[in-house]
Amino acid sequence: MTRKKQNQCEISGPKTATKAIRLKCLDCSAGSITEVEKCQIKDCSLWTRRFGIRPQTALARGKDVAQN
Numbered sequence: 001m002t003r004k005k006q007n008q009c010e011i012s013g014p015k016t017a018t019k020a021i022r023l024k025c026l027d028c029s030a031g032s033i034t035e036v037e038k039c040q041i042k043d044c045s046l047w048t049r050r051f052g053i054r055p056q057t058a059l060a061r062g063k064d065v066a067q068n
Contacts, residue, residue, distance in 0.1 A: 022052030
């Protein structure tokens with residue numbers, strides 16, 4: 001990706017709400033993908049979408065998205 005295109009992406013932000021949620025989860029976890037996956041804050045309203053994909057897709061890929 002060219003530098004100009006990268007800057008345009010940063011300015012325009014994420015394309016979907018789910019991707020925005022993913023960025024928020026990464027921000028909350030100090031940028032650690034592993035910490036996002038191991039997140040224990042299950043009462044967070046963003047928890048089921050923390051992988052940046054629909055919960056059904058994450059479940060099909062073997063990710064833990066079941067609410068307690």
